Amino acid sequence: MTRRSSFAAGARDTLPMVIGAAPFGVIFGTLVAAGPLAAWQGQLMSLSVYAGSSQFIALGLVAGHAGLAVIWLTTLIVNLRHALYAATLLPHVAHLPARWRWTLGFFLTDETFAVMAGYYARHPRAPLGHWYFLGSCLSMYANWQVWTLVGLLFGAAFPQLQSLGLDFAMVATFIAIVVPQLANLPNFAAAVAAGAVAYLGQDVPYKLGLMAAVVAGVAVGMALQRWRSGGLEAGRRGEEAA
Numbered sequence: 197m198t199r200r201s202s203f204a205a206g207a208r209d210t211l212p213m214v215i216g217a218a219p220f221g222v223i224f225g226t227l228v229a230a231g232p233l234a235a236w237q238g239q240l241m242s243l244s245v246y247a248g249s250s251q252f253i254a255l256g257l258v259a260g261h262a263g264l265a266v267i268w269l270t271t272l273i274v275n276l277r278h279a280l281y282a283a284t285l286l287p288h289v290a291h292l293p294a295r296w297r298w299t300l301g302f303f304l305t306d307e308t309f310a311v312m313a314g315y316y317a318r319h320p321r322a323p324l325g326h327w328y329f330l331g332s333c334l335s336m337y338a339n340w341q342v343w344t345l346v347g348l349l350f351g352a353a354f355p356q357l358q359s360l361g362l363d364f365a366m367v368a369t370f371i372a373i374v375v376p377q378l379a380n381l382p383n384f385a386a387a388v389a390a391g392a393v394a395y396l397g398q399d400v401p402y403k404l405g406l407m408a409a410v411v412a413g414v415a416v417g418m419a420l421q422r423w424r425s426g427g428l429e430a431g432r433r434g435e436e437a438a
Contacts, residue, residue: 202324206311206331213307214339220248221340224255225347231259235348242344246337247305250274253406273407280414281309288316292326300326303333314376382424386417 197205221242228238233255241251250271257267281304289297311332319325378384390413397405 197324199324199327202322202327203331206315206328206333207335208331209315209328210307210311210332210335213311214335217248217307217336217339218343221343222347224248224251225344225349226351227252227255227347228344229348229351231255233258238348239341239344242340245271246303246340247271247275247278248340270404270407273410276410276414277306278304281306285309285312285316288312288320288325289329296326300329300333303330303337305333305336307336308332310376382417382420385420386413389413389416 224242225238228241229235233241238255241254245251245254253274254267254271257270282301285304289300292300308329312329315322315328316325322328374387378387390409393412394406394409397408399405400408
């Protein structure tokens with residue numbers, strides 16, 4: 197494969213995620229148009245922050261007159277999952293120059309992680325995998341900018357757009373991302389713990405219940421992963437001793 201074909205393949209394989217994220221971008225733009233931020237501020241948020249769930253949370257906190265520290269801390273914790281994504285993919289990109297790693301790190305999202313995790317599972321030593329990665333990243337980025345702009349432009353004309361149930365497309369997308377990752381006990385337990393805490397804390401102000409869910413999911417997943425690794429190591433030692 198060439199660089200161009202790898203790039204095109206990454207964009208092509210991300211198309212289902214692109215379609216799922218489109219309504220989410222429209223709804224965000226619509227909410228900005230009906231909220232306290234100027235249209236250019238909403239588009240700038242999509243260009244520079246580029247994190248859908250954090251943008252929605254930040255927008256809600258701004259509308260609720262939350263302090264800057266609360267907004268910053270909340271969005272930081274919500275986005276910490278991207279550090280886990282990056283750590284998972286790092287072995288496949290560690291050999292790249294810093295300009296590549298920083299670029300791919302900025303553009304990394306839930307959807308791109310799902311695409312790349314599957315790609316690297318099939319092609320762990322792909323020499324042009326970073327071009328595939330870039331194709332996936334840029335297709336998602338362009339998609340988010342376009343549909344944010346559509347929401348900003350037409351949000352005033354269709355103020356009830358967010359009530360039409362379009363957000364279910366993003367729910368379906370996240371289900372498609374999460375379900376394939378539940379193939380082992382640590383991942384499954386982490387998902388159950390995070391979901392339970394998120395449900396119980398859904399009425400906690402400033403989305404603190406969501407932050408607690410993130411912490412709970414990570415803690416349970418890491419604890420079980422360590423327990424599992426320790427058990428496997430003990431088993432190998434037992435076999436060697438025998």
